[in-house]
Amino acid sequence: MxxxxxxxxxxxxxxxxxxxxxxxxxxxxxxxxxxxxxxxxxxxxxxxxxxxxxxxxxxxxxxxxxxxxxxxxxxxxxxxxxxxxxxxxxxxxxxxxxxxxxxxxxxxxxxxxxxxxxxxxxxxxxxxxxxxxxxxxxxxxxxxxxxxxxxxxxxxxxxxxxxxxxxxxxxxxxxxxxxxxxxxxxxxxxxxxxxxxxxxxxxxxxxxxxxxxxLPVKEKKIKIKNRYLNFIVFTNGEQTILEKRTGSGIWQNLYQFPLLEFDEIATQKELIKKPLLKDYNTSTIKLFNPEPWVHKLSHQHLFTQFWIVDTQNISQTNSVHWENIDNFAVPKLIHKFLDSYKTK
DNA sequence: CATGCGTGGGA
DNA sequence: TTCCCAAGCAT
Missing domain, CATH: 1.10.340.30 (Hypothetical protein; domain 2)
Known part of the structure; x- marks a missing residue:
């Protein structure tokens, strides 16, 4: 046949x-x-x-x-x-x-x-x-x-x-x-x-x-790049800040917490040098996950830390009420954090 | 045209 | 743990 x-x-x-x-x-x-x-x-x-x-x-x-x-x-x-x-x-x-x-x-x-x-x-x-x-x-x-x-x-x-x-x-x-x-x-x-x-x-x-x-034969293996991402979770108890990812990289048009990227695992000391955090007292900035979460994409390994910043100064522009946060499309990684943060 | 783009499941 | 890879496409 x-x-x-x-x-x-x-x-x-x-x-x-x-x-x-x-x-x-x-x-x-x-x-x-x-x-x-x-x-x-x-x-x-x-x-x-x-x-x-x-x-x-x-x-x-x-x-x-x-x-x-x-x-x-x-x-x-x-x-x-x-x-x-x-x-x-x-x-x-x-x-x-x-x-x-x-x-x-x-x-x-x-x-x-x-x-x-x-x-x-x-x-x-x-x-x-x-x-x-x-x-x-x-x-x-x-x-x-x-x-x-x-x-x-x-x-x-x-x-x-x-x-x-x-x-x-x-x-x-x-x-x-x-x-x-x-x-x-x-x-x-x-x-x-x-x-x-x-x-x-x-x-x-x-x-x-x-x-x-x-068989089949496949050539070229992809090269995996490490990135070190620090998400800054501002909160006044009721609201937080979300921003929309733009540009051409991963997760385009999805939402995330304000992001600071480094060439290696960041410490709080390095973090507060950034303009985003320079006005905050170190005691208000707490690392949520002492051990970085490794999120693996097909081309990148993301070593991620989430920093909780207690503040009364939440700007109106990108503020989101915690109760509405599930309305936003977020990457799996952010969703995992939200799950973990809520139950704490 | 080589590279970047997510996530989850199975060996 | 690590690796492969699953009904590919855009740039």
């Missing part, structure tokens, strides 16, 4: 029951695909439900405030996805008359939508023959055809996309694209793939050559 047919047959009997598969409404499929970028289904599922409940249509999403969209995205990470989702919803409503684009070529123009996502939506919703190439597809194809071209090299990206596109030619694109991804995540897994019960085992070159565990 041909490669595509085997996968389609497997999918028929093994596909997972997922909420976004109940409809081919491109808005719902788009939502699910953005949420699932670099994210496990288990992690994204509740967010999908939140978004479809809060924003049942693309117009509801377009009419929302970005702060609200980010609040609903809080905790999921890669927050540019939420910002781009919101941006694109407005684009669809304002420029496309509220009609979701129907071809790969038009769909990929949406911010936050690249080759993979455009292929997924175009095939799943409009049955266009555009092959998806995600992490699962890289793994399945590199193993089945025993290809050791690094999947994150420009050569590899081109090679696998072309191969995937050849394999979909005679397939039912909607079924086949989802089949190869489900198959990759359930059978041809990164670790301990289930080769014993694999319907593709006969033709699998990596299996024959005992290469399964070394």
């Amino acid at each position: 041909e490669f595509y047919k085997t996968l389609e047959m497997w999918y028929l009997n093994n596909k997972r029951d997922l909420p976004w598969r109940k409809s081919s409404n491109p808005y719902f499929v788009w939502l699910s695909e953005i949420i699932l970028q670099q994210t496990r289904i288990q992690q994204g599922l509740s967010y999908y439900n939140t978004f479809t409940n809060h924003y049942p249509t693309v117009l509801d999403l377009a009419n929302a405030k970005e702060d609200n969209v980010l609040k609903n995205w809080q905790g999921l990470g890669y927050y540019s996805r939420a910002r781009n989702l919101h941006f694109s919803a407005k684009y669809i409503c304002n420029e496309l008359d509220g009609k979701f684009p129907t071809t790969y070529k038009e769909i990929i123009k949406l911010k936050g939508v690249g080759d993979y996502t455009a292929s997924a939506i175009a095939s799943i919703c409009f049955n266009e023959k555009t092959a998806v190439v995600d992490g699962n597809v890289y793994r399945v194809l590199s193993r089945y055809f025993n290809i050791d071209i690094p999947i994150n090299s420009s050569k590899g990206i081109k090679y696998f996309k072309e191969l995937a596109q050849e394999l979909i030619i005679n397939a039912n694109p909607k079924e086949y694209n989802q089949a190869i991804m489900d198959f990759g995540s359930m059978v041809c897994k990164p670790q301990n793939p289930n080769c014993e019960n694999c319907p593709l085992e006969n033709g699998c070159l990596a299996k024959a050559k005992n290469m399964i565990s070394s």
Whole structure:
């Protein structure tokens, strides 16, 4: 049986029951695909439900405030996805008359939508023959055809996309694209793939050559940078100060306590040299966590300390009542602090 | 085009 | 503990 047919047959009997598969409404499929970028289904599922409940249509999403969209995205990470989702919803409503684009070529123009996502939506919703190439597809194809071209090299990206596109030619694109991804995540897994019960085992070159565990090949490891962040938690008992992160780094447009960054773990002595704290008596500045909390991002390790500053002088501009603080979208780290601080 | 962007789960 | 990595994209 041909490669595509085997996968389609497997999918028929093994596909997972997922909420976004109940409809081919491109808005719902788009939502699910953005949420699932670099994210496990288990992690994204509740967010999908939140978004479809809060924003049942693309117009509801377009009419929302970005702060609200980010609040609903809080905790999921890669927050540019939420910002781009919101941006694109407005684009669809304002420029496309509220009609979701129907071809790969038009769909990929949406911010936050690249080759993979455009292929997924175009095939799943409009049955266009555009092959998806995600992490699962890289793994399945590199193993089945025993290809050791690094999947994150420009050569590899081109090679696998072309191969995937050849394999979909005679397939039912909607079924086949989802089949190869489900198959990759359930059978041809990164670790301990289930080769014993694999319907593709006969033709699998990596299996024959005992290469399964070394494929796919990925080159370049990321370099992790250490940062030392000190969050200043001003409080008069009722209010505190929050500021919105701007610029291009992590957590863009989320909220945090005023931040002082150093090249190493800071002491109170160094802290009070900063303009933000120079007028405060050292006795009013207390370190909340004597042992720095290490928050690990994919590219950075953040060594973080929270300093509580008791003061009656809370500026009106960025003041927030403690009782309202949960209305703000904050990074996981800040949320962890709030949890810990409240229960103290 | 190499790098930056979150978080959580599993080995 | 540490490492990998999970339905990628923007710049």
